[in-house]
Amino acid sequence: MLAALRSRALLHHSSSSSFSNLQQWKLGFLGLERTRSSSSIESNKATELLNLQEIEQILSDVKADDIRVIPVRQHCDFMVIATGRSTWHVKNIAQALIYKAKQKQKGAQRISLPSVEGQEGGKWVVIDSGTVIVHALDEKARAYYNLESLWTTETSPKEPSSQVK
Amino acid sequence: MTNTVTLNHLGRSVFGGLGNISSGSLRTSLDSTWNNFLSQQQQRTFIQMRTVLKVVDNSGAKKVMCIQALKGKKGARLGDTIVASVKEAHPNGKVKKGEVVYGVVVRAAMQRGRCDGSEVKFDDNAVVLLDKQGQPRGTRVFGPVPHELRKKKHLKILTLAEHIA
Numbered sequence: 001m002l003a004a005l006r007s008r009a010l011l012h013h014s015s016s017s018s019f020s021n022l023q024q025w026k027l028g029f030l031g032l033e034r035t036r037s038s039s040s041i042e043s044n045k046a047t048e049l050l051n052l053q054e055i056e057q058i059l060s061d062v063k064a065d066d067i068r069v070i071p072v073r074q075h076c077d078f079m080v081i082a083t084g085r086s087t088w089h090v091k092n093i094a095q096a097l098i099y100k101a102k103q104k105q106k107g108a109q110r111i112s113l114p115s116v117e118g119q120e121g122g123k124w125v126v127i128d129s130g131t132v133i134v135h136a137l138d139e140k141a142r143a144y145y146n147l148e149s150l151w152t153t154e155t156s157p158k159e160p161s162s163q164v165k
Numbered sequence: 166m167t168n169t170v171t172l173n174h175l176g177r178s179v180f181g182g183l184g185n186i187s188s189g190s191l192r193t194s195l196d197s198t199w200n201n202f203l204s205q206q207q208q209r210t211f212i213q214m215r216t217v218l219k220v221v222d223n224s225g226a227k228k229v230m231c232i233q234a235l236k237g238k239k240g241a242r243l244g245d246t247i248v249a250s251v252k253e254a255h256p257n258g259k260v261k262k263g264e265v266v267y268g269v270v271v272r273a274a275m276q277r278g279r280c281d282g283s284e285v286k287f288d289d290n291a292v293v294l295l296d297k298q299g300q301p302r303g304t305r306v307f308g309p310v311p312h313e314l315r316k317k318k319h320l321k322i323l324t325l326a327e328h329i330a
Binding site: 074075079115117118120121123124126128133135141144145146147150151 | 298299300301304305312315318319320321323324325329
């Protein structure tokens with residue numbers, strides 16, 4: 001009970017500071033795991049495809065720049081945003097994540113891969129592995145779409161519509 | 166007698182799960198019991214050629230007219246891609262009037278069944294503009310968008326949305 005409270009407090013603290021480093025996120029994630037395992041069995045099955053720690057490791061292996069992990073309570077649990085230096089680099093990040101998912105499920109009868117969008121374009125690739133969604137963008141796209149400002153405000157932003165020039 | 170039978174069917178589908186998610190009204194079955202001939206709700210249908218849709222991102226367009234529904238013989242539904250022509254646009258936007266654009270239907274007046282048996286329908290027909298590669302033209306999406314976009318591989322629109330129904 002105390003552990004659950006402590007982990008929830010940790011998660012709250014780490015979610016209030018928007019741009020947190022990896023270490024804090026590992027603590028937050030561990031806390032979340034503990035609370036999650038106590039709640040339901042289905043959510044554990046949903047993290048099968050790719051774990052947050054594995055994703056962090058792959059992104060640092062592939063040398064993706066500027067990795068941000070954002071907790072989202074709506075349709076997924078975590079959102080990871082990474083930048084690639086060129087379109088080829090962005091595509092490579094996606095390939096690496098899929099390769100890791102395939103490796104993880106080696107020997108299983110049915111392999112379920114994370115769904116990838118935007119692979120041909122190379123400007124913005126989204127990898128959806130259930131609870132974690134990874135966005136790999138290139139520099140221009142990242143500046144254009146500005147995803148952090150959307151998802152790091154806690155409530156849905158209700159700004160007046162601004163035209164895109 | 167036949168009127169009440171259709172009423173119950175409609176009532177069940179409206180409150181089955183999520184019912185009417187709209188910006189304004191929630192139709193109740195009590196209203197429809199008053200006048201029988203007024204109680205039969207309008208049967209909404211697909212989005213086809215000449216359908217005018219609202220644009221709900223900040224790409225610069227305001228209204229587009231569908232030219233072609235890319236999948237489906239009868240027309241496009243919630244989550245499908247269409248080819249459209251811009252009929253009305255903001256004066257200084259990225260998209261100009263008369264331009265041929267691709268778009269994804271994010272709100273449709275026609276109900277769409279969900280896998281748990283409920284149906285979802287909105288009050289208007291709305292579209293988000295994309296380019297040929299599937300990248301969104303605008304940077305923010307306004308109004309509610311349904312989960313169906315996740316399954317249809319339009320996660321980018323979901324991440325740009327302000328509210329997910």
